[in-house]
Amino acid sequence: MFEDCATASGLGGSTLRTTLCIVGAGPAGISLALQFIGTKTDVVLVAGGALDHETRTQQLYAGEVADEAMHSPLTEYRHRQFGGSSATWGGRCMPFDPIDFEARPWIEGARWPIAHEDIARFYPAASALAEIGDPVFDAREAIADGMREMAKGFAPKAFDLDRLERFSAPTNFGRRYGERLRRAPNIRVLLNAHAVEIEREAGSARIGRVKLRTLEGAEFSVAAERFVIATGGIETARLLLASRKDDATGIGNARDLVGRNYLCHIAGTMGRLTFTRPAAEIFHGYERAWDGTYCRRRMALRSEVQREKGIANIVMRLHHPRLPDPAHGRGILSAIFLAKPFISYEYSKRLHGGDAMSAGLVLRHAWNVLREPFGTAGFLANWARRRTLAARKFPSLIVAPRNNSFSLDIHAEQVPNPESRVTLASARDPFGQPQARVDWRYRPLDLETVRVALHALKDELARWGGGSLEFDEAEIPDAMLREGAYGGHHIGTARMGRSPEEGVVDADCKVFGTENLYLAGSATFPTSSQANPTLTIVASALRLAEHLQSRRESPAVQTGRAA
Amino acid sequence: MTVLVAGASGFVGSRVVAALQAREPGSVRAGLRRTRPDFTRDGIHQCVMDAADPATLPSALAGVTHVVNAIMGSPAAMVETTKNLLEAAKIAGVTRFVHLSSIAVFGGQEGLIRDDSPYGTDVDAYGAAKIECEKLVKASGLEWVILRPALIHGAGSDPWTGRIGRLLKQGRLGDLAERGDGLCNLVLVEDVVAAILAALDRPEAAGQAFNLADPDPVTWNRFLMDFAREIGATPVHRLPGWQWKVEKLGAIPLKVLAIIRDKAKLKRLPLPDAVTPSFARLFAQQVQYDPAGVDHRLGFSRTPYDEGLKRATRWFAGHR
Numbered sequence: 001m002f003e004d005c006a007t008a009s010g011l012g013g014s015t016l017r018t019t020l021c022i023v024g025a026g027p028a029g030i031s032l033a034l035q036f037i038g039t040k041t042d043v044v045l046v047a048g049g050a051l052d053h054e055t056r057t058q059q060l061y062a063g064e065v066a067d068e069a070m071h072s073p074l075t076e077y078r079h080r081q082f083g084g085s086s087a088t089w090g091g092r093c094m095p096f097d098p099i100d101f102e103a104r105p106w107i108e109g110a111r112w113p114i115a116h117e118d119i120a121r122f123y124p125a126a127s128a129l130a131e132i133g134d135p136v137f138d139a140r141e142a143i144a145d146g147m148r149e150m151a152k153g154f155a156p157k158a159f160d161l162d163r164l165e166r167f168s169a170p171t172n173f174g175r176r177y178g179e180r181l182r183r184a185p186n187i188r189v190l191l192n193a194h195a196v197e198i199e200r201e202a203g204s205a206r207i208g209r210v211k212l213r214t215l216e217g218a219e220f221s222v223a224a225e226r227f228v229i230a231t232g233g234i235e236t237a238r239l240l241l242a243s244r245k246d247d248a249t250g251i252g253n254a255r256d257l258v259g260r261n262y263l264c265h266i267a268g269t270m271g272r273l274t275f276t277r278p279a280a281e282i283f284h285g286y287e288r289a290w291d292g293t294y295c296r297r298r299m300a301l302r303s304e305v306q307r308e309k310g311i312a313n314i315v316m317r318l319h320h321p322r323l324p325d326p327a328h329g330r331g332i333l334s335a336i337f338l339a340k341p342f343i344s345y346e347y348s349k350r351l352h353g354g355d356a357m358s359a360g361l362v363l364r365h366a367w368n369v370l371r372e373p374f375g376t377a378g379f380l381a382n383w384a385r386r387r388t389l390a391a392r393k394f395p396s397l398i399v400a401p402r403n404n405s406f407s408l409d410i411h412a413e414q415v416p417n418p419e420s421r422v423t424l425a426s427a428r429d430p431f432g433q434p435q436a437r438v439d440w441r442y443r444p445l446d447l448e449t450v451r452v453a454l455h456a457l458k459d460e461l462a463r464w465g466g467g468s469l470e471f472d473e474a475e476i477p478d479a480m481l482r483e484g485a486y487g488g489h490h491i492g493t494a495r496m497g498r499s500p501e502e503g504v505v506d507a508d509c510k511v512f513g514t515e516n517l518y519l520a521g522s523a524t525f526p527t528s529s530q531a532n533p534t535l536t537i538v539a540s541a542l543r544l545a546e547h548l549q550s551r552r553e554s555p556a557v558q559t560g561r562a563a
Numbered sequence: 564m565t566v567l568v569a570g571a572s573g574f575v576g577s578r579v580v581a582a583l584q585a586r587e588p589g590s591v592r593a594g595l596r597r598t599r600p601d602f603t604r605d606g607i608h609q610c611v612m613d614a615a616d617p618a619t620l621p622s623a624l625a626g627v628t629h630v631v632n633a634i635m636g637s638p639a640a641m642v643e644t645t646k647n648l649l650e651a652a653k654i655a656g657v658t659r660f661v662h663l664s665s666i667a668v669f670g671g672q673e674g675l676i677r678d679d680s681p682y683g684t685d686v687d688a689y690g691a692a693k694i695e696c697e698k699l700v701k702a703s704g705l706e707w708v709i710l711r712p713a714l715i716h717g718a719g720s721d722p723w724t725g726r727i728g729r730l731l732k733q734g735r736l737g738d739l740a741e742r743g744d745g746l747c748n749l750v751l752v753e754d755v756v757a758a759i760l761a762a763l764d765r766p767e768a769a770g771q772a773f774n775l776a777d778p779d780p781v782t783w784n785r786f787l788m789d790f791a792r793e794i795g796a797t798p799v800h801r802l803p804g805w806q807w808k809v810e811k812l813g814a815i816p817l818k819v820l821a822i823i824r825d826k827a828k829l830k831r832l833p834l835p836d837a838v839t840p841s842f843a844r845l846f847a848q849q850v851q852y853d854p855a856g857v858d859h860r861l862g863f864s865r866t867p868y869d870e871g872l873k874r875a876t877r878w879f880a881g882h883r
Contacts (some may be wrong), residue, residue, distance in 0.1 A: 131738075131740075169801060171740075175741060176740060177741075179741055179744065179847075180744060288798040289798065290792050290797040290798060290799065291738070291788060291798065291799050292737070292738060292797075292798040292799045292801055293798075389803060389805070390801070390803060391801040391802055391803035391804070391806075392738070392800075392801035
């Protein structure tokens, strides 16, 4: 059942009672709610937005960024609507690796209270929800007749070239699963209901209610046996920190951990990998599995090498030459560069980098386009067919370079850093609650990981003899930080730990110091892995659902113990 | 037991005849309008009859103890033939009348449907005729069993194996995303035949209607993906929203062409399959049929899902 709180009457001052209240209707909240269809548990799913994007609602995400060169504005890379940021994601999915969950003494604060297998057993169901086809991430098994090799005969020891990324449609969880929730009699979805505060029951460890507001001025609340906050890495921290009625520094923040260790990914393109083998022996594109999913190989630095070198997790992909440099000579790359004003902020930032457009640059790119008009037109027609008009979209730009010379697209783990923070700003939102303030910081190890991995690849190529990698070490900080924190992946702000000293939530995602408040989503991940987070967000939401269903707390018993 | 299968040259009827003949040679009479060479070759007793013409029925029914009514046709023809057949069967002293109806009697209802659930109020002409026929059967005074198969697929099923397979190959069905979350109520033709045999045999089936569908249906998306994989319609196409709009527009001229073709008596003229709005709606319909009555009173062994897929695939591959 759906209810739009923006137009509902008689909400003001009311208290909705339910068994489970889920705040946040992105991939985590929706995946969690879906698990309660057909059960006896009554669920209220609170969506802080409408079915579609609305500017007024989106503005509630506005906040402060300490260094604008290091982090995108808080209204970008996330969508405040039913379905959350799955309304805008690229669909790239791959699991976390076992090493991500291991204690790595060379990385301070890298520790999960659970094992890889605790999450991995939910990857098949998460893959189904994310619509990435069979949960097979090995190139040797994903496609019936085998996948094309990235570079024929290249079998580096340090890198695994068989690890795959699989692409979602990309599925908008709101559109895809909204109808299932609407039909479920035990699930009530509140649209345009904005959670402003979490409140305890007087003097107890139990959370009593979540206060909600609408932009139309109504103030009401949901009382539930249990609450799950699933509002993403930034808003989860903000909501906990802003809930100061009973806890001076915010709920779950007795040890000043909420909002710390704010992680994204270290990403960028750099280097020049030139193959001396025939172009036909090099393949950096996508192949489709039987179910239609696009799959692509990556170069994943093996965990043995990470251990030996004392660095973090990292993957690299063969990439077209950087767009802004017209020296690549490809009409289509230049055409896309020139189309900057028509491309969404999120993608344009990745594609165009920070480079300004000058008249001279425009002319040189225009010349590239004019030089190969048929190539460019053919590419655009293909793009229209396979991406614009397709429901399962061709995931990204694949252009084979003229000279067998690629750049490297790097996606690396960002290691935990307590100084990288989400805090409360002094400015307030229309409900009078403090906005979020993001101060994203990285550590020297983050760049060291990239440096070591590039050298490892360079050595492997030299040993093989089929290609070579050139890069300038001095270029690493600029290339990796040109765009600051890699947008869209907001991780770690309410991390999972074995004890309240180590984390905000326990291994079951329950907030320490509360009896019935849980967090879902990437806020709870203590490490960021090399992987894009969505698949693991969904898997961990499914894990939480299983936990919530395994035991229903009886309020009577809880009260007895508290007394 | 001597069984007259009315509609013996039809998709289900012909298979019932073959099954009865295999079980007990000589126990079956194939009631049809024209003799079939394959029946003649197999030594099947054929009675030329036309249920629309009551005069042809007494001789077909002479000595018959059980009737299976598997006649298909226009809504009006189904009602008329059922009425004629029931009357003639009563006079001939038939002891059990097994009538093939359809889940179309429930219309667009959703949720869990039981064997005794009320008829739908939004049924189409076909469903309305099936309801009318059921009422006639129930009021006939004969001992009756009504079977309501869901969508019959497998060998010989053009609508649910042939058409679906063709549309998958053409990229007009596939991964339907949120439009394919409905439950796929298919039933394999062999299972329908097994149910009919059980309905002839089992005393406890008398006076009951049974819905025949997969007791544990998968979603349409799952079935379409699996079937596409089996028949090689891969990589499976995911349908964008605009494609549904095009299909909706295209269904109108296709329907007009089909009417013209039928009027011109050019039945053989091939026309492209249409994805009509009602066909498209089916894939999102959340309906399930309670299998308890079937399992309890009819109890025949159902073909597992994977085996059903394989048989449908084998037939589809051989018929293209």
